[in-house]
Amino acid sequence: MLxxxxxxxxxxxxxxxxxxxxxxxxxxxxxxxxxYLSEIERGQKEASSEILYSIAEALDVPISQIMRDxxxxxxxxxxxxxxxxxxxxxxxxxxxxxQPVSN
Amino acid sequence: MLxxxxxxxxxxxxxxxxxxxxxxxxxxxxxxxxxYLSEIERGQKEASSEILYSIAEALDVPISQIMRDxxxxxxxxxxxxxxxxxxxxxxxxxxxxxQPVSN
Numbered sequence: 001m002l003x004x005x006x007x008x009x010x011x012x013x014x015x016x017x018x019x020x021x022x023x024x025x026x027x028x029x030x031x032x033x034x035x036y037l038s039e040i041e042r043g044q045k046e047a048s049s050e051i052l053y054s055i056a057e058a059l060d061v062p063i064s065q066i067m068r069d070x071x072x073x074x075x076x077x078x079x080x081x082x083x084x085x086x087x088x089x090x091x092x093x094x095x096x097x098x099q100p101v102s103n
Numbered sequence: 104m105l106x107x108x109x110x111x112x113x114x115x116x117x118x119x120x121x122x123x124x125x126x127x128x129x130x131x132x133x134x135x136x137x138x139y140l141s142e143i144e145r146g147q148k149e150a151s152s153e154i155l156y157s158i159a160e161a162l163d164v165p166i167s168q169i170m171r172d173x174x175x176x177x178x179x180x181x182x183x184x185x186x187x188x189x190x191x192x193x194x195x196x197x198x199x200x201x202q203p204v205s206n
Contacts, residue, residue, distance in 0.1 A: 001153065001156050002156055002166055003152040003153070003156065004152045004155055004156075004166060004170065005151075005152040006152075046149065046151055046152060048108075048149055049106040049107045049108040049109075049149065050104065050106070052107055053104050053105055053106065053107075062177070062178070062181045062183045063105055063107060063177050063181065064174050064175075064177035064178035064180075064181050064183050064185065065174075065178075065183065065185060067107065067170055067173050067174035067177055068171070068174040068178070068185050070170050070174075071167050071168075071170035071171040071173075071174050072167075074165070074166050074167035074170055075165070075167035075168075075171070077167075078165045078166065078167050080165045080167050080168065082167065082168060082171050
């Protein structure tokens with residue numbers, strides 16, 4: 001069974017390590033018990049929405065980015081390809097600067 | 104405070120209505136109490152990872168897609184733009200089929 005909390009835990013730990021923070025630092029800033037944060041990172045406890053918000057704040061990362069990383073990891077496991085939207089600026093630049101090569 | 108469960112609830116309800124299912128149908132398939140599913144959809148209860156998995160199965164939607172929709176909604180609220188990755192196939196097709204117009 002694909003458990004979202006495991007991917008959330010992995011993403012939170014990865015972001016924390018990327019930022020060079022210790023569990024203690026993030027737990028302190030988020031006002032979460034260190035042992036609880038550790039269990040969340042290991043995918044053993046569900047983080048409530050309130051706690052997720054506090055941890056995102058403590059990591060200085062938008063919650064949307066955390067959930068996007070979670071979604072990307074789940075998609076890789078589910079072997080699902082979610083079509084990206086192509087930004088409008090790119091389409092404008094594409095059509096104005098390039099043209100098909102005629103065969 | 105930005106609460107992930109509210110966005111999850113909205114996404115689940117939207118997907119259910121898109122598929123033309125009633126609360127009763129999805130609750131039955133997911134083996135979740137109807138009142139509990141209703142509270143999840145209204146963002147009043149956190150769904151555990153196990154229940155989220157069951158609901159995703161009942162809706163026949165990958166969990167990654169649900170979390171992607173949640174992330175997109177959060178990004179709109181946070182006013183965050185998450186860069187899309189351009190699929191490799193597109194890059195290959197781009198470089199092999201088109202070339203810059205010379206000025």
